[in-house]
Amino acid sequence: MAISREDLVAKLRSLRPNQKSEAYRAVASDLYYSGEFTEANQLEEDGALLDRMFLAYSTKTKQNRVVAEDPASCPLCKTRLTPVKLDREKKAVWCSRHFVVYPYKE
Numbered sequence: 001m002a003i004s005r006e007d008l009v010a011k012l013r014s015l016r017p018n019q020k021s022e023a024y025r026a027v028a029s030d031l032y033y034s035g036e037f038t039e040a041n042q043l044e045e046d047g048a049l050l051d052r053m054f055l056a057y058s059t060k061t062k063q064n065r066v067v068a069e070d071p072a073s074c075p076l077c078k079t080r081l082t083p084v085k086l087d088r089e090k091k092a093v094w095c096s097r098h099f100v101v102y103p104y105k106e
Contacts, residue, residue: 034076
């Protein structure tokens, strides 16, 4: 059985008690929809990922930024996107882990 978003929020609160409630919900939603975590215990093992996700949340909420304005990182795992070529040699970037693709604006 997959872990619920509410369970993820509770686990995040226990692991990172100094965050805002909006950050818990946003990071928990990203984790939930990524499908990477099926057990709450898995979060304890990947502290670096959680640090990146909370940092990315705080960065994107500053100055009303949204994730779509940052085409350099995956909105789910926050890692760098890989440059690829689409049909007709159009440039794009993608996350091979989550199949997220953004066109590359020149």
